[in-house]
Amino acid sequence: MKRKTLLCLSLVAMMMTGCADQMFVEDVSLSLILGLDLDQDDHLLVYMSSPVFNKEAKVKEEKVEVKAVSIRDSRELFDQTVMALTSGSKTQLLLVGKKLLKRKNWIDYIDPFYRDPKNTVTTRVVAVDGPVSDVIFFRPKDKPRLPLYLANLVDTAYRRNVTIKTTLQEFHEQTTEKGITASITEMKKDHKIMLTGTALLDEQSKYKLSITPNENKLLRILQHKTKGDFPFTISVPMESNGHDHWISFSTPSIKTKTRVRYDNHFIFNTDVKMRVIITERLFPFNVRRDAAKLQKSIEKKMQADFERLIKKTQTTGIDPFGFGIYARAYTYPEWKKVQNQWGKAFSKADVNVKVHVTIGGMGTIK
Amino acid sequence: MKKYAFNEITVMQYIFLINGAQVGTGVLSLPRILAEKAGTDGWIAIIIGWLCSVSASIFLVKAAAKYPEDTLYEILIRFFGKILGKVLISVYMVYFAFSAWTILVNACLYIKAWFLPKTPEYIVLLLFSIPTFVIARNGLRVLGRYSELSFYMVIWIPLFLLIPLKDGNWLHFLPLLKEGWRPVLSAVPTTVTSFLGFEVAFFFYPFLQKKQHAVLGITIANTLTILFYVFVTFVCYAYFSPDGIIEFNQPVLNLLKLIEFRFLERFDMVLLAVYLIVVSTAWIPYVYLAPFCFSQLLGKQDHSNYVIILLLIIIGMVFWLDPTWNDSEGWQKMVVKGGLGLAFVAPPFLWVYSWIYEKFRRRVSH
The missing domain is CATH 3.30.300.210 (Nutrient germinant receptor protein C, domain 3)
Structure with a gap:
């Protein structure tokens, strides 16, 4: 009898755990794309694109630009405007503007991805030739929402070695390893989004050189x-x-x-x-x-x-x-x-x- | 008649009890600590550490084998008299209690940092203590069964570490002994302490059914531990670059973070939750042994009330102290210092002492 009550109690306790602090998906703004860039006065701009889970919303995607001092700081600013609480746990792409890439010590900005255990490190790092806002605010009619489109674009192009795919974790390896310099996907938006090859960074992780898809194949072979x-x-x-x-x-x-x-x-x-x-x-x-x-x-x-x-x-x-x-x-x-x-x-x-x-x-x- | 007929343990249970007590949360940060000291040659230090711990273990079994039916309590009283013996056994008791405390606090900090950031520490510990109590209030046989069962339950964990291995680079290991033997030797103290836990064998020996296999058993337990340590360290070194690994506090968890399936992300969280079973086999023997020593000191048979008291004290302490990561690391260092004395110095000393003692007594009795 005692055993049965104990069993029932523990069963109830197990079922109840979800009741106390639940989190609805409508209350989370998943920043699937995070963009980093500099404006004319060299201030950091942070962009975010997150899906909207709501029937009434016409466009199922929120895109925001804020001026912040860091990624973590940008989250507070995002929370001031987007519908729900910003969360970085599902970030698919990190877009970095070329202007920022040319700046010294820009990789200090991506510290929260490594430090906060809630954030993911399988985010793809992408260099954007031109302003990041062009890419983020792009709304192609013939494509799914931007994060899915871009993530799939990078993944499939990588399979044919049109470009390289570097996750944040691999990026960390490449930037800390003294024997190799980092290489990341490069993207450009003219009237549509194009993968233009691979951006090569130097030992300080500053942008140095771009190579074409053909050269990228040779790079992969030599790697x-x-x-x-x-x-x-x-x-x-x-x-x-x-x-x-x-x-x-x-x-x-x-x-x-x-x-x-x-x-x-x-x-x-x-x-x-x-x-x-x-x-x-x-x-x-x-x-x-x-x-x-x-x-x-x-x-x-x-x-x-x-x-x-x-x-x-x-x-x-x-x-x-x-x-x-x-x-x-x-x-x-x-x-x-x-x-x-x-x-x-x-x-x-x-x-x-x-x-x-x-x-x-x-x-x-x- | 045998003293502990109802609580005898098989050789397998003996092996897994010792192995369980050895493997805890330490292995998650072990590759980084070794890399800081010895670079990619750190794995050699593990092998040296294993040699040390196996020889200390053999001394331990030999010392215990002099009086096969006696627990350490009775041996110490026989050797040093009632007062000194009791003092010494209290030292062991304090050490076990403190070990239990540090392991529990450490496990709790991991759980809090990775998936229960808003739950107070004492609640996490309360949740830990319920199953702990259910097991530790019983005799050694139940403990042994639990350790053996949980070993079989978690044996698949290393397989998942093979997934990141395909992106590993074996060139990281070359050249062997980059800076000679000195850095490797400087890492040996760390690896020696990572084998701590086999000192519980002192108390388990009298319960062992087939005592002729005691030496073999403790060697197998140590070997299982080294295999796991070396494997984990190898995978980490192959995946992370030698310069990159030292930046991650727990490289093993960062490694697991990379594993993604189509249907599952953040595998580190899943695995950490399962790994809790492994960690529990490390704290349960200590939670059992400290009250066990205490009940022997008081000359009582039943120790289960003291288990409750110990767990309540731990929960209360956590409530008052609110331990931080830095506190926890400080306490671990203290445990390690104590452990070195009790696990590596005490057994050879007791063995030599027992030899002298026997000689002396024989001369008296003649």
């Missing part, structure tokens, strides 16, 4: 992150007549191997082994007979592309590839001396990329 699709469309040099020879291929397998040695400066030798399947060819060519020739010209073209990208980063003194991690692992004594100015040391390094292409298939026609 040894060869998951997802890597479709290429390139113009291969052929000795015959002058016009371009366009060829497209998918790469079912890419293997990258990096070795490092030190001889007054760092020397990196990276081998990229690719197996390609031709998906498109706009010029006559006998692949059955001259496969080796085609392989060679693809190799040559890719190698030149790799070298151009590496040169570009070296002149700006950044290492988005993470060669520094290899330098630390294999040449620790030398790395230790330069670890705090790795960008400078990397700009003096020799990086030799060798591409090996194997044509795995020419497709179903000749």
